[in-house]
Amino acid sequence: MLQRKSLALLIALALVWAAASPVALADKGKEKEKEKYGAFYQLTQFADLDEGDSWGLPFVAQLYVQGLVKGEGKGKFNPKASIKQGEVLALVLRAMYGGDEEVQKVAASQEGKASSDLKLTPPTRWVAPYLNLAEQLGLLEGFPFKADKAASREWATALLARGLWLAQGKTGSPTDVPRFQDADKIDSLYSPWIGWAQAQGWVSGYPDGSFKPKASISRLEFTKLVAAGLGMTLPDAKSVTQGVVKSFKAPDQLTVETKKDGDKTFTLAPYAVILQGKKQVTPDALVPGAKVKVHHDGELAFWVEVKAPKDQEEEEAEDQEEEEDQDHAVVLTGTVAALGDPSPLILKVVQENDKVKTEVLYIVILEEDTQYVGGTVEDLKLGGSLQVEGEATGLKVEAKTVTFVNP
Numbered sequence: 001m002l003q004r005k006s007l008a009l010l011i012a013l014a015l016v017w018a019a020a021s022p023v024a025l026a027d028k029g030k031e032k033e034k035e036k037y038g039a040f041y042q043l044t045q046f047a048d049l050d051e052g053d054s055w056g057l058p059f060v061a062q063l064y065v066q067g068l069v070k071g072e073g074k075g076k077f078n079p080k081a082s083i084k085q086g087e088v089l090a091l092v093l094r095a096m097y098g099g100d101e102e103v104q105k106v107a108a109s110q111e112g113k114a115s116s117d118l119k120l121t122p123p124t125r126w127v128a129p130y131l132n133l134a135e136q137l138g139l140l141e142g143f144p145f146k147a148d149k150a151a152s153r154e155w156a157t158a159l160l161a162r163g164l165w166l167a168q169g170k171t172g173s174p175t176d177v178p179r180f181q182d183a184d185k186i187d188s189l190y191s192p193w194i195g196w197a198q199a200q201g202w203v204s205g206y207p208d209g210s211f212k213p214k215a216s217i218s219r220l221e222f223t224k225l226v227a228a229g230l231g232m233t234l235p236d237a238k239s240v241t242q243g244v245v246k247s248f249k250a251p252d253q254l255t256v257e258t259k260k261d262g263d264k265t266f267t268l269a270p271y272a273v274i275l276q277g278k279k280q281v282t283p284d285a286l287v288p289g290a291k292v293k294v295h296h297d298g299e300l301a302f303w304v305e306v307k308a309p310k311d312q313e314e315e316e317a318e319d320q321e322e323e324e325d326q327d328h329a330v331v332l333t334g335t336v337a338a339l340g341d342p343s344p345l346i347l348k349v350v351q352e353n354d355k356v357k358t359e360v361l362y363i364v365i366l367e368e369d370t371q372y373v374g375g376t377v378e379d380l381k382l383g384g385s386l387q388v389e390g391e392a393t394g395l396k397v398e399a400k401t402v403t404f405v406n407p
Contacts (some may be wrong), residue, residue, distance in 0.1 A: 046077035056220045059227035065273055065280070067099035069223060079220035086127040086147030088156045092163040093130050103178070107133040107134060116362055124148050139163055142189055154213035158190035161197040164229050174199075180211040187213070200217055202228035209268050241266075248286040253321045254301065266301040273303040277391060281306065330392040332362060333405065336384045341365060342377055347388060347397075363396045364388055374404035 046060065060077060063069040069092060071077040085109035090100075097103045107129035120127055124147035131147075134140045139162060143155070149196040152160075165174065171343035176195030179184055186194055194211070197203040202225070205211045217225075252268040260302035274281050286292070291307040350359050366377070380386075390397045 006240055036140050046071050046079075047075045048077055048079065056224050059224045059232065060220065062232050063223060067069065067101060068226070069096040071101070077219065082150040082216040083156065083219045083222045084147065085149050086124050087149045087152045087219070088159055089127065089134055089140070089145070089147075090130045091222070091226055092160050093133060095160070095230060096163045096167040103133065104129060110136050113127060117156075120147055122274045137166060137346070139166065150212065150216045151222075153215050153217045154186050154212065156217050157203060158193035158225060158227065160222075161193035165193075165196065166387060177357045178211065178259055180205050181209040182211055182213070185213055186211065197229070200229075202231075221371055238297045241293075241296065243284050243292065243294075244291055245290045247288060247290050248283060250283065252293075254286060254294070254304070258290060266299055267294055268301050268304070272301055272308060275303065276306045276308050328392055329389075330397060331386045331389050332397065333361070333385070333386065336380065336382055336386060337361060339380060339382055342380050343382065347386060361395070362392075363400075364390075364396045364398065366402070367398060367400075370399045372404070373401060379404060 004181045026188075046064075058081065060069060060079075064071075069077075093103045094100050097106060110133055116248075120131070127147045131140075131145075139159070145157060161174075174192045176192055176194035176199045177183070177189055178195040178198050180186075180198075183191070190213070194203065194213075198205075235298075236335060241256060241258060241261075241264055243256040243264070246255040246257040246263055248254050248334055252272075253265060254268060255263055255265045257263055268283070273282060274285060276285055280284060285306045286304070293303050293305040295303050295305075332349050334347045335344055338346035338349040343364075346365065346366050347364050348358050351360055372379075387403040388397060388399050389401040389403075390399040
C-alpha cells in the first residue's frame with residue numbers, strides 16, 4: 001500500500017514538474033503561436049524550424065506562400081546558417097518582382113551573361129539568371145559579389161535597400177545617415193542605403209543601439225528583414241468565425257452567413273491563405289454555400305479554411321444525424337421485448353415506411369416520477385402492449401407516461 005502511495009506521489013510530482021518545465025512551457029508557447037499562425041504552420045514544410053525559431057516562422061511562411069523563399073530542399077530551411085550573397089541576391093530580386101516565377105520570366109527576356117570577373121562555380125550556377133538580371137538593373141553596381149560567400153549585415157541590408165529603392169522607381173542614391181552607435185564602422189558604400197532603411201523603419205539594429213555591420217546574418221534574420229522591408233506584419237488571428245459563404249466579391253470581400261451573428265463581411269489580407277484540407281487553394285473555392293472557418297482580427301481575415309465538397313457532404317450528414325439524436329418528444333406503441341428490474345425495458349415497435357414493415361427496439365428508462373395509466377409498475381410483463389410517451393435521444397427514451405394497452 002505504501003509503495004502504491006509513493007508511486008502515485010512520484011507520478012503527481014512528475015506531472016507538476018512537466019507542466020512547469022521549460023519544455024512544457026515552450027510547447028504551450030508554440031500552441032499559442034499555432035492558434036495565430038495555424039495556416040502558415042501548415043503550409044510551411046520546413047521541419048527544422050523548431051520552437052526557438054517560432055518568432056521568425058510567420059515571416060518565413062508569408063514569404064513562402066508568396067513564392068519568395070524556397071528553403072534548401074528536403075524539407076529544410078536551415079534557419080541559423082549564415083546566408084550567402086547569392087541567396088541574398090535571389091531573395092532581393094524576388095522581393096522586387098513579387099516572386100521567383102516573375103523573376104525567371106524577366107531574366108529570360110534579358111540578354112547577356114554574367115561578367116567574366118564574377119564567374120560562378122558549379123555549385124552556384126543556379127545564381128546565373130539572378131546575376132544576369134541584377135547586372136542589367138545595376139543592382140550590384142559597386143558592390144563586391146561572390147555567390148558562395150557569407151553575406152555581412154551591412155552588405156545584405158544595403159542590397160535589399162537598393163533593390164526596394166529601385167522597385168519604387170527611384171533613381172540615384174539616398175542621402176540618409178544611419179544612426180547606430182557603431183555607425184562609424186559601416187562602409188561608406190553601404191551607409192546611405194542602411195540609413196534609408198533605418199529611416200523607413202524596417203531596420204532597427206540591436207537592443208544596445210548597435211548594428212554590427214561586419215557580422216554575418218542568418219537565413220532566418222534576413223528573411224525577417226525582407227518581410228519588414230515589404231511592410232509585412234504578423235497575422236494576429238484573434239477570432240474565429242464559422243459559417244457558410246454567402247458571397248465573395250473579388251479581389252478580397254468575403255461575406256459569411258453565421259447562425260448566431262447573421263451576415264459578417266471580411267476583407268482578406270494581401271497575404272491571406274485559403275486552405276482546403278492541407279492544400280492551398282484560390283478564392284475560387286469560396287463559392288456560395290461552402291462551409292468556412294475564418295481566422296481574423298476584426299474585419300481583416302488572415303486565413304480561411306474551406307470544407308472540401310466531399311467533407312462538407314459528410315459533415316452535413318453527421319449534422320443531420322446529430323439533429324435526429326437530439327432530445328425530442330415521442331409517443332411509441334409496442335410490446336415489451338425485455339424487462340429489467342423493472343428498468344430499463346426494451347420496447348419493440350413495428351414501423352411501416354412505404355408499405356415496408358421494420359421492427360425497431362427502443363430502450364425505455366423508467367424514472368421514479370414516471371406516471372402509469374391502466375396499471376402499475378408491477379403489471380409490466382414480457383409481451384405486454386404499452387404506449388410510452390417521453391423524451392427520446394436516438395433510440396433511448398426517458399418515459400414520462402406509460403399506458404397499458406389492452407391489459
